[in-house]
Amino acid sequence: MQNFRGEDLNLFEKYFTETKNTCIACNSKKINLWAKSGNFKAVRCTECGLIWMNPHCNEIGLTSYYNNYIGKRRTNNEKKMIQRAVQYKLDAQFIEIFFSQGKILDVGCNGGFFLDAMPEKFEKYGIEIDLEAVNYAKEKYSKFRENIHNCSIENAPFSNYFFDAIVMRGTIEHMLDPLNAIKKASDMLRSQGLFFICATPNGKSFSADLYRDQWTLFHPVQHIWHFSRENLKLIAEKFGLQLVAWDYPYLGTPYENVKENIKDVLEAIKLQEKGFQHKMEVSPPYYENMMSLVFQKN
Numbered sequence: 001m002q003n004f005r006g007e008d009l010n011l012f013e014k015y016f017t018e019t020k021n022t023c024i025a026c027n028s029k030k031i032n033l034w035a036k037s038g039n040f041k042a043v044r045c046t047e048c049g050l051i052w053m054n055p056h057c058n059e060i061g062l063t064s065y066y067n068n069y070i071g072k073r074r075t076n077n078e079k080k081m082i083q084r085a086v087q088y089k090l091d092a093q094f095i096e097i098f099f100s101q102g103k104i105l106d107v108g109c110n111g112g113f114f115l116d117a118m119p120e121k122f123e124k125y126g127i128e129i130d131l132e133a134v135n136y137a138k139e140k141y142s143k144f145r146e147n148i149h150n151c152s153i154e155n156a157p158f159s160n161y162f163f164d165a166i167v168m169r170g171t172i173e174h175m176l177d178p179l180n181a182i183k184k185a186s187d188m189l190r191s192q193g194l195f196f197i198c199a200t201p202n203g204k205s206f207s208a209d210l211y212r213d214q215w216t217l218f219h220p221v222q223h224i225w226h227f228s229r230e231n232l233k234l235i236a237e238k239f240g241l242q243l244v245a246w247d248y249p250y251l252g253t254p255y256e257n258v259k260e261n262i263k264d265v266l267e268a269i270k271l272q273e274k275g276f277q278h279k280m281e282v283s284p285p286y287y288e289n290m291m292s293l294v295f296q297k298n
Helices: 010-015 059-066 069-073 078-096 113-117 131-140 178-188 206-214 229-237 258-273
Strands: 016-018 031-037 040-045 051-053 102-107 122-128 148-150 163-169 189-201 241-247 290-297
Touching: 010 016, 010 059, 031 206, 040 206, 069 131, 078 113, 078 163, 078 189, 102 178, 122 131, 131 148, 163 178, 178 189, 178 229, 206 258, 229 241, 229 290
Parallel strands: 102 122, 102 163, 122 148, 163 189
Antiparallel strands: 031 040, 040 051, 189 290, 241 290
């Protein structure tokens, strides 16, 4: 049985049929094993550093996993909901540095929590594949309920050049086809529009390299891809999107606990030096674990 940090993934192992032996960022075929958890394997491109589950879960499996994701893995954890609410505000403030008004789309908007954290001056839209989350957003947030749609980005009901800004917050790493998703986002953006990739795991982080499968952001089903700033830049440029700013939020976030986090990481380094990586606990929040990137359409 595939048990991952207390979560039974046995039902999903049969859906791991999607294989990628060429890097989607730089097209290199030079890949090697990066991490292994049971029968689940992650590989890394030796050219650009992109990390991905190989094989990874197919669309049928992902649809099953994310069905009522909001009820099974979101609203039932009060502590995380409180932390997320604080982080939503921080991420909204980050976006406001670059974008002050207009139409904004949240891709993978879940229950509308992040859209609600955005100021009222924005015209808010959201798309989400979990029907239960869409129903939650429509019931809870009357001001933008009509602008929430149950669909993937590929099937989003918007014309080209419709949005001033598009956000993928904690989303791109979950997608089966991130290239097509970014292309669609670029198509829907007006000229000089902004594309934000926020709250996304940084595969080039110190903790990712140290902990591998015990990195807190490693998840065989949920996180198919672990990008870096550099390889996301490579992908975005294919679709006319230029990287203009970035941030690695940790200090000042609700997850920060510098003294304890550094202590935990130092202990993990000592264990690894002794050859006991398998005994390391799941990694703590840490510097550069997460990244927020800003792209502008040509």
